[in-house]
Amino acid sequence: MVKRFEDLTFTDDFMFCKVMQEPYLCKRLIEMILFDSIGKISYISLQHNIKTYEQAKSIRLDVLVQTENGKFYDVEMQVSNERNIPKRMRFYQAAIDISFLDKGNSYTNLNDTFIIFICMFDTVGKNMPIYTFENICIEDKNTTLQDGTQKVIINAEAFKNIKNDDLKEFLEYLKTGKAKTEFTRRLEKMIQAIKNNEQARQEYRLMSTFEMDARDRGAHDKALETAKLMKMEKCDNNFIMRMTGLSETEIEKL
Template sequence: MENLKSFDELTFLDNFMFQCVLRNPRLCKHLIEKILQISVKELHYQEFEKTINLGLASKGIRLDVYVRDEQGRVYDIEMQCTQFPQKGLAKRSRFYQSMIDMELLEKGEKYENLNASYIIFICTFDPFGRNLPMYTFTHCCEEENTIKLKDGETRLFLNSKGSENARDPEIAAFLRYVDGKAAEGEFVRSLDQEVQFVKSLEKVRREYMILSDEIRRRQEEAMAKGMAQGMAQGMAQGMAQGMAKGQSAFVKRMLARGKSIQEIADGLGLSADEIKTLAEMEES
């Protein structure tokens, strides 16, 4: 069972605190502008930890921070502290993109109406091993990389380990902060102050306690279900082994009395090969 942090132990890297801090539109807006080097006038929050589930049989997703600006551009910002196997994070970003596109494009709407979208993973590790502070991916032609697809899709991966190569001092300070270093610069200090402010809010503390209790309840239910399944499988396996031992002992007695393998097989409704296997079973 996962050990949950207490509310006072939470940092900017923890999913709950990350969402709370970026509920501040001024900080969220500034972070987007710095990462993408664009201008944003206003942000509209869709949902906090937005859930997208397009069907009963499909896999749903929960987005950490999902916002839209005045031009209709959408931004999904994710804090990523767990390193996936090779290509795992890239495939996850692809899935997120497809789910967002499916939700954005209403039935009957034209494809050209799809919003420009940015999926931003803030990683506490180097996702591609090249020590770049940021990896930005857009679609371009392999034969002539100056030809851009211009489909409005951009995926970015920030690398907290690559701060020394960041050209923008604020991005460098932000990456160091994500990497566990002290808050430096006006913006990053504002983020850190927001963390402390959130911790002072009793309402948010209660919200986290309720969430933690729910997570523990689900963990306990999952553990109990796993134990019950394990016991059932163990009992079934034990019964099967017991029956096999009983059949093996019977087969050996019949063989000792001069019965042929085929006679025993006919009597038990088994194949001759199965009788041979039972006859060769070791006693324990």
């Protein structure tokens, strides 16, 4: 069921992207997670689509940020655990590299990239609030590959285990909805402003309708494919109708 516009929170995809389009909030959040200054933001791209070639799987990044020094920051909000985040981060990294390195350019021109997943669950399973990954030499743990990439996974469930007060309060805000700091109160103020914006409401309605239609088409296509396989196995049409929900006319056309 589609969530009501009035009930959206920062962890919902639509609201997350809307809030993150505000440069100050976006910059502050990234710096809070990385414990480092990122410099001035050049641009923010929301729901950024990348498709490297015709047969390749396309991806849609929640928030892609580039700073004046050329570095990229992909920030993703993840509410449900689909148990694929490590491989998704690998694919996202590759897609960004291929998308932004023009033909003929040297590999040294690849931008530094940071892939950040803010998760409402512990995808690694070590009960740590932050997991930071870089390519490290197995034979010498003090040696990194220095390929300009870093992957960060945030585990909001472990907000009590972090010493940094600002990040702790932010993660607690994600879990409880209670805004106790200047930053989280600004997030809430932005969310309320968006909810009072009629254009944003219409955008959400249209997006929800489009996504529901896409899911319905996907489910129907899957039902047709299942029915084809059942027909090949000589299943009775009435049985296929019960199993797939397709009409007799649709099944007879297969």
